[in-house]
Amino acid sequence: MTVDLVITNVNLATATENGQPYGAIEDAALAVHKGKIHWLGPKAQAPTATLLLDAKNAWLTPGLIDCHTHLIFGGNRAHEFEWRQQGVSYTEIANRGGGIKSTVTATRAASDEALLAAAQTRLDALMAEGVTSIEIKSGYGLSLEQELRLLRLARELAQANGVTLCTTLLAAHALPPEFHCKDAYIDHIVADILPAAAHAGLADAVDVFCEGVGFTPAQCERVFAAAKALGLPVKGHVEQLSNLHGSALVAAFDGLSVDHIEYLVEADIARLKTAGTTAVLLPAAFYFLRETQRPPIQALREAGVPMAVATDCNPGTAPQASLLTAMNQACVLFGLTPEESFLGATTHAARALGLSQKGTLAPGQDADLLLWHIQSPAELSYGINLVKPARRWVAGAEQ
Ligand SMILES: [Zn+2]
Incomplete structure (x- = not known):
């Protein structure tokens, strides 16, 4: 048979377990047919193709996957950053109306068009460095109508840009200003927001902020039980x-x-x-908050828990629209190897989203591909703003 596309003279970083770092297969070829990876292997054995591309020894990787973002929000928190750097205390910043509440107010006040335009800038930055799949959370609406609006806008944004999207309902992000009791708000999430999001088909998963300043484990458990009853997977x-x-x-x-x-x-x-749960590392928030407690990387490694890396792109604690920078931060701040960071933004990120058809180069997988003019895949984690993919394909179509 003749396939749609063969990319030859290419080094593959397959992100599969084939005994080589990065799952590498050097001096190889990869065949794409009907949007899927059809075949890969020694270039002399490549099938005939309608289109043959000589990659001239470049590297081909799976499309990058940002598995944790709060991409859609109104305003920004640059003024709070300014206050912080001027030495204003967190309590005083909160008293001045700072924190998640200020983003909720700005998000609710923003038009659909304004929210989409602001998110587009951030998505453009992520796509330019190779992101082909993304997770986007709600969590700045905190009412039935506003949470569903954010999920709907996320779907619109992804569709307009040809990226794969997983939406996550994060109604349990913070206490909305209309409520004074966290348990009463959890009642509202469980009885109203979650069923509405599920029945509208707007949520692929359900998330919570389990923390002293967020919600207690008992409150989160109620949200998870409701999600499970509706057949939605959970994360936290x-x-x-x-x-x-x-x-x-x-x-x-x-x-x-x-x-x-x-x-x-x-x-x-x-x-x-x-449980087969993936550990998602978010070094941009650790960096921005100048935290000192690092996640237990060595113990996770020894236990064989897959580790993903994501941007956490949000206005308050991780104002960063760069997954490659997060990969670098995971290495420098948390001690990952560049290979672990690479797997963290490909196969393990896919796992964190339940996207079994993405994140690796293997026959049958979606042909989401990036071509990089680099000498080694370590370059993806090594620098900041040094490399960008030269070409990208989503489901076999070049974008
Ligand atoms: Zn987050």
């Missing part, structure tokens, strides 16, 4: 600022991922392994 912002054993809770619900996990403890790592 857990163990970022303290250890509340939110990770164990996520694992008990066979959750997709635990995210942040700076304060994750050994006993809960074993639970993640058993």
